[in-house]
Amino acid sequence: MHNFEFVKPSSVADAVAALENGEAQPLSGGQTLIPSMKARLNAPEILVSLTGIAELKGLSRDGGSLVIGAASTHAAVAAEAASHFPGLAALAGQIGDPAVRNRGTIGGSLANNDPSACYPAAVLGTGATIVTNAREIAADDFFQGMFTTALEEGEIITSVRFPIPEKSAYAKFLQPASRFALTGVFVAKYASGVRVAVTGASEGGVFRWAEAEAALSSSFDAEAIAELSHSAEGMISDLHGSPEYRANLIKVMTQRAVRSAS
Numbered sequence: 001m002h003n004f005e006f007v008k009p010s011s012v013a014d015a016v017a018a019l020e021n022g023e024a025q026p027l028s029g030g031q032t033l034i035p036s037m038k039a040r041l042n043a044p045e046i047l048v049s050l051t052g053i054a055e056l057k058g059l060s061r062d063g064g065s066l067v068i069g070a071a072s073t074h075a076a077v078a079a080e081a082a083s084h085f086p087g088l089a090a091l092a093g094q095i096g097d098p099a100v101r102n103r104g105t106i107g108g109s110l111a112n113n114d115p116s117a118c119y120p121a122a123v124l125g126t127g128a129t130i131v132t133n134a135r136e137i138a139a140d141d142f143f144q145g146m147f148t149t150a151l152e153e154g155e156i157i158t159s160v161r162f163p164i165p166e167k168s169a170y171a172k173f174l175q176p177a178s179r180f181a182l183t184g185v186f187v188a189k190y191a192s193g194v195r196v197a198v199t200g201a202s203e204g205g206v207f208r209w210a211e212a213e214a215a216l217s218s219s220f221d222a223e224a225i226a227e228l229s230h231s232a233e234g235m236i237s238d239l240h241g242s243p244e245y246r247a248n249l250i251k252v253m254t255q256r257a258v259r260s261a262s
Contacts, residue, residue, distance in 0.1 A: 004037075026111075027051075028105040059081060088168070118170065143206050169260045169262065182249065183246050209254065231247060
């Protein structure tokens with residue numbers, strides 16, 4: 001690992017100011033950044049830690065929404081969201097192992113936008129809003145491809161606002177070595193309709209399955225998509241599964257999520 005300067009601001013304003021240095025990178029849970037630095041794949045001169053900023057932590061209910069601070073750990077979301085949004089809490093409880101859940105943060109996961117990460121499915125699947133130090137970004141506009149988001153240079157996520165659904169669930173086909181999703185599906189039912197978001201399957205990252213959304217909006221039952229199938233085009237191909245395998249998992253995981261939704 002290269003030498004670097006470590007900065008730990010106590011406010012969002014101070015963090016944003018520190019990130020104006022072009023050689024600086026934000027550090028939240030560090031579950032991706034630190035390993036990449038150890039492997040000498042990334043060498044920032046300045047790390048700006050977000051973990052000491054109180055306003056970036058905690059969960060609160062705001063009417064029909066759950067607002068989660070970006071520096072909240074996966075473990076905190078799993079514990080504190082359970083009574084408000086059990087589908088999201090269950091998803092957070094499946095991320096990595098206990099060490100990862102107690103260090104990794106929701107904001108860090110979303111900013112990194114790994115194509116197999118779990119949170120992007122929940123954010124896109126609920127139509128959540130990503131709040132930054134500068135603006136609010138709708139989930140449908142935030143994810144822009146593998147490891148790519150709408151965030152500008154020096155912009156940091158401060159919180160995520162989830163509209164709480166009537167029913168929801170996340171079904172994850174686990175890749176046992178990494179504990180990422182080989183394919184994961186988040187389903188959320190609202191009065192206005194159903195949203196279905198898929199992670200881990202596509203080369204382009206998280207996406208919505210429109211055909212399943214239409215079918216499930218008419219009938220929120222696993223059998224409503226029994227005749228549907230997802231194309232294998234654009235799906236990831238690696239030693240863990242072919243594009244056709246992942247395409248089939250999309251349907252299987254969607255049906256499992258619908259069956260377990262509460």
